[in-house]
Amino acid sequence: MIPVSAGERQSFDGIVCIGGEDWWYHNRGHFDFQIMRRLARRMPVLFVNSIAVRMPSVTGDKLFAERIQRKLKSLARGVVNVENGFWVFSPVSVPGATGQKLTGWALAPQIRLAAQRAGIRRPLLWVHCPAGEALVGTLGEAAVVMQRTDRFEAFPEGDPASLCGQIGRLKAAADLVVYAAPHLMAEEAGEVQRQLLVTHGVELEAFVKAGRDPGRGPGDVSFLKRPRVGFIGGIDAHTFDPELFLAVARTLADVQFVMIGGSSLPDGWCTLDNVKFTGRKPYETIARYMAAMDVLVMPWNRSEWIKACNPVKLKEYLAVGRPVVTTDFAALDGWRDLVRVAEGPEAFAAEIRAALREPFDAEAARARVAPESWDVKAELVRDAILGLGLRYDGIVPVAHDGAQTAA
Numbered sequence: 001m002i003p004v005s006a007g008e009r010q011s012f013d014g015i016v017c018i019g020g021e022d023w024w025y026h027n028r029g030h031f032d033f034q035i036m037r038r039l040a041r042r043m044p045v046l047f048v049n050s051i052a053v054r055m056p057s058v059t060g061d062k063l064f065a066e067r068i069q070r071k072l073k074s075l076a077r078g079v080v081n082v083e084n085g086f087w088v089f090s091p092v093s094v095p096g097a098t099g100q101k102l103t104g105w106a107l108a109p110q111i112r113l114a115a116q117r118a119g120i121r122r123p124l125l126w127v128h129c130p131a132g133e134a135l136v137g138t139l140g141e142a143a144v145v146m147q148r149t150d151r152f153e154a155f156p157e158g159d160p161a162s163l164c165g166q167i168g169r170l171k172a173a174a175d176l177v178v179y180a181a182p183h184l185m186a187e188e189a190g191e192v193q194r195q196l197l198v199t200h201g202v203e204l205e206a207f208v209k210a211g212r213d214p215g216r217g218p219g220d221v222s223f224l225k226r227p228r229v230g231f232i233g234g235i236d237a238h239t240f241d242p243e244l245f246l247a248v249a250r251t252l253a254d255v256q257f258v259m260i261g262g263s264s265l266p267d268g269w270c271t272l273d274n275v276k277f278t279g280r281k282p283y284e285t286i287a288r289y290m291a292a293m294d295v296l297v298m299p300w301n302r303s304e305w306i307k308a309c310n311p312v313k314l315k316e317y318l319a320v321g322r323p324v325v326t327t328d329f330a331a332l333d334g335w336r337d338l339v340r341v342a343e344g345p346e347a348f349a350a351e352i353r354a355a356l357r358e359p360f361d362a363e364a365a366r367a368r369v370a371p372e373s374w375d376v377k378a379e380l381v382r383d384a385i386l387g388l389g390l391r392y393d394g395i396v397p398v399a400h401d402g403a404q405t406a407a
Helices: 031-039 064-076 096-117 130-135 160-173 182-187 204-212 242-251 283-291 312-320 345-357 362-372 374-386
Strands: 014-018 045-048 080-083 086-089 123-127 143-148 176-179 195-197 228-232 256-260 275-279 295-298 324-326
Touching: 014 031, 014 096, 014 130, 031 045, 031 374, 045 096, 086 096, 096 130, 123 130, 130 160, 143 160, 176 182, 176 374, 182 195, 195 374, 204 283, 204 312, 204 362, 228 283, 242 345, 256 283, 283 312, 295 312, 295 345, 312 324, 312 362, 324 345, 362 374
Parallel strands: 014 045, 014 123, 045 086, 123 143, 143 176, 176 195, 228 256, 228 295, 256 275, 295 324
Antiparallel strands: 080 086
C-alpha cells in the first residue's frame, strides 16, 4: 500500500468500488450495486465494472461472442454519471494470469483518471472482484474494504489457485471485510482485522407493491396458463440444479414453469413443453414477473458457492408475497418458517403442490422483510466505514435520478 501520513489517512473524498458485476449488463439487485447507489447520495462513488476472473474460451464458452460484444459496448461508454454521485467506468483489462501481467501497469492509471472525473482523489477502496487485489496500494487509498459476499474461489470457470491467492492477500490488507453469510464470517473470523455482517436487502416498496397489485403481469407471461411456478435469476452450473429441476417439471406436467434470467447451461438442456424461458429482463421489471407467479422456487445445487451464499431473491420473493419452495442452504436460518424446504425431486414437487393448495400469509412474510431494506443496509455500511477512524471531507452530490452523462 502507498504510504500515507496519519493525517491523510483520516480523510477520504469518495469511494472507488471494484465491482463483481457489470452495471450495464448484470441484474442490478446485486449487493455492490445496491449499496454503492445509496452511498452515492452522500459521497461520490466510482463503480468499476468487474475485472474478469477467467479467460473466456472460443470453443468451450457458448456465450463467448456475447461476452466479448457486451464488454466492448461497456468500454465504449467511458465514464458515466448514472445518478446522484454514482459514476460507472469499464477499464481496459485482460483476464487470466498473463493478461493481468500485461494490463496491470495500466489499470491503476485508468482508474485514477476516472476517479478524478468523479471528483475523487483520496478514495476509500472497496473491492469485491478478487482481481482488484492488484490495485491495493496503487490509488493512494485511505482504507481498504473487502466485500466477501461470494466465495469466488468456488467459481468453476476461475483459476482456484490464483483466486485463493488474491482473496488471501485481500483479507490480509483489508481494514474491514463485509460479509452477507454469517457462517462464512464465522469461518474467517481469525483471518481478518475487522468484520461486518450485512445480509442482503430488498427494494421493499417496489416488490411489495407489485405483489399486492400484480395486474395481468408482463406481456410475455400474462397469457400463460396457471398455475405458474417461477424461477428468477441466473441459470448457471455453479448455482442451479438442472437435474432436480427437470425431474420436478416432468412430475408436474400440468404446471407451467417460467424461467426468467440468462442461462449458461448447454443449449437444449431443457425442452419440456411446460417450461418457458424468457431470457434476461431489466431489474426494474423483475418484481412484476415474480408477482405473476403462483409459487417461486430456488432449486439450488450443493456447490461451495451456494453453501456460502445469501441469495438476494429470498427476500425479494417474500416481499412480493408468494409461497417459496427451495432446497436447503445455510442462509435460510432465520427464514425457514416462511419457506418450504425440500430435498430431492419427489419432495420438491410435493412441496410445490402443497404451496399451490394451501393458503400463504403474504403479509406475515412482508412484515418479516420490512426491516431489511437496502437503505437500512447502506447505513450500516456507512457507519462501519466512518467507524474505521476516517472522516469524509468531499462534496455532497447533487440529487438527481436517471441522468447518464458521459464525462
